[in-house]
Amino acid sequence: MLNLRRATEKDLLLLYDWANDSEVRKAAFNSRTIGMEDHSSWFLRKLTRSDSDIYIMEFENIPVGQIRFDEREERNSYLIDYSIDLKYRGKGFGSKIIELGMKAQMDKFRKDLEFIALVKNQNISSRKCFDKIGFRQDDRTEEFITYKYAGRYEK
Template identity: 25%
Template sequence: MLIIRRANLDDAIDVLRWRNDAQTRAMSWKTDPIDPANHIEWFTAAVNDQAKILLIGNFEEKKIGMVRFDVCAEDIHIWKVNIIIAPESRSQGLGGNLLTHAISFFYSKLPEALLIAEVKKNNTASQNLFERLGFLKAEINGEKLEYKHSKYKPKK
């Protein structure tokens, strides 16, 4: 069974390893390896930041990945969603499972929010993941695909 929980400082080193993996870097907008000291500083701030929600997935007692939501500075109703699965846990359906749980948790807190995902054109696994969960491709900008998702239906 997959369980999600808020990230804490004990997760910092695992997340650094997942983030500095070659495949993750290739699919990220900043491809340079992250320096451990900078990462610890960023992670410490991030887990305490009201403008972020960091969720860790555990599957059969193993830590398998993280979903991060970041509020957009320009509009507090818009949040960017990002997912990373531990390299050893990829391509087993866990990304879809984790993202489903994380999004359901997110909307339970922020039902009126709009979610955005920015995915590289060559990141087929990630595109499949967001499309399967009902995200709509909204914009194509160079190598970036933007997906949107919302549950909110304004009352007429």
């Protein structure tokens, strides 16, 4: 059974480990390893901000991934960042966490929202996840693809 819950301070080390996974670092904008002090201050700041939401997806009560939504300057538009634990990659959890996360955001605000994802061209698994869900490629550079999705809130 899949469950999505809000991240808490207790998830600090879990997200630190996931953030420093070698594949996650390769897919990130900044590929250098993150120090604990930097991660800790960043994470605790994100938990208290009203323009950022972090969720943990669990499968049978085991954390398998995280998804974060950062509000963009355009109101009702959110940038998506997600990662799946190494042991659970390739099992369909990427598209599931994106779908569940978007639903959680729309349920929270009770309205339609726009979702944006920036994906490195060589990150084939993430590209497949966003394509599968129905995101459209909005822009492409030598390094990144910008995906967009117009989420429809359902009561």
